[in-house]
Amino acid sequence: MAVTLAEVAAHAGVSPATVSRVLNGGYPVAGGTRTRVEQAVEELGYVANGPARALAAATSDLVGVLVHDVADSFFGILAGSLQSALAPTGSGESRRLAVVCNTEGAPEAELAYLTLLEGQRAGGVVLTGGAVEEPGHTAALTARVTRMAAAGAPVVLCGRPPLPVPPALPVATVMFDDRGGAFRLAEHLLSLGHRHIAYIAGPPGLSTTRERLGGHREALGRHDPALPEACAPLTVHAGFERAAGYDAARELLRRGAPFTAVAAANDTVATGVAAALREAGLRIPGDVSVAGFDDLPVCVDTAPALTTVRVPLREAGVLAAQLVTGRRPLPPGGITTLPTELMVRGSTAPPPSGGSRP
Missing domain, CATH: 3.40.50.2300 (Response regulator)
Structure with a gap:
């Protein structure tokens, strides 16, 4: 049975209205209270908009794309390619709305955006860029990704290592060499x-x-x-x-x-x-x-x-879009590693005859 908002409120020792304010955002909630509610949500596995868990297919056409910095060309190229590839290619395919979330590389922002996307019943999520390798964050991220994938929202990790999620879930990893x-x-x-x-x-x-x-x-x-x-x-x-x-x-x-x-x-x-x-x-x-x-x-x-x-950014964006929409099946083990290529140009040459910088 799905965890209810009232159960989260009781676990956190607050009112259901306070839990709702924390989950919906935009409302002033004391820091300590907000922390208790977020911990209760995590511990109980509560999914905002509870029917999404029972009705796995009841997801929206929204695809969340998390980037470190959309102004960085690396992420701009990747997100742009992904968004273009989300457009339907056939008459029977539905249109997908890509929502780019700028985390500035902050672990807490990454988790917060995932919570918001979960509440919106996003039809899929793509997390791009390097992963923060801190055990606490990895555990929290794994829990959220597992919960979203179990509710029917495919997740693609693009440019980062895989997470230890159950193998049957729709979670794919696109890595760069x-x-x-x-x-x-x-x-x-x-x-x-x-x-x-x-x-x-x-x-x-x-x-x-x-x-x-x-x-x-x-x-x-x-x-x-x-x-x-x-x-x-x-x-x-x-x-x-x-x-x-x-x-x-x-x-x-x-x-x-x-x-x-x-x-x-x-x-x-x-x-x-x-x-x-x-x-x-x-x-x-x-x-x-x-x-x-x-x-x-x-x-x-x-x-x-x-x-x-x-780094094949455009190719990665297309592949991530295909995986998050189900247009391409998950590879064996769920992991695809894209090759990188050395590009030799004019900025490198043999060292000066002296052998070291003047």
Whole structure:
């Protein structure tokens, strides 16, 4: 039997009206009270708009698309491709409304949007971008995804690892080969003769950061077991914005350790790195090679064009749309890994004859 709103209220020690205010949002509720209600909802497995659990087919044409930052080209391309692919392709297919939810990478916002989408009986959800790897958040996210999928709303995890949900549920994972891409990029720099390679990693505790940094270090270690430790002082964790890349490059210059190449967490960060290096009077790639990740459209227009790793964002958007609408069946195990591709352009070259940054 479905859990009722009255049961949630009793569990939290509040009135049903207070529970309704918390679930509907837009009403002032004290922080401690809101926390008690949210915990009760989680512990009891309450689904707002209870008939959605009993009538699994009673879902709307709304598909929620959660992104970290819609202004970021990575997420803009992915969400745009997904939204276009949600349009019906045949006379018998219904139209789907994509609602983009901007989480700013905050775990609490991710959970809050899922709760709202659950209350709206969304017909499906696509979660994009790296996952925050914190056990408490992973457990809470798994519970919400499991509940939505069990109520008949397919869920697609796009660009993040799978969650430990029951295998029979309609939950699919579309992963990028970030680790392999970072490995090939580091191999490219090593093949040019670079040994002092700086790395601007993304924020710690994020799956994308772990995979890309892991691939980079693996390539260094395979070439020379001493290289990962030797290059460790040249690793800086930063955000995924241009300003973060600029500040990280300035920090590397301030430290004074020699480097002849910089691999950045993404292309946006790489543009900030390049700006800081030029400001310091260094030539790209004459003095320092610079590489990015993702292959955003701007890469071919930078001067020089940016060496990077192509992530198939448009293809991923189409695949996610097909999976969340049931136009494509779930693959075996529910996981699809899309390949990445090294794109060598003018921003990387052999190190200067001196062997290190001037």
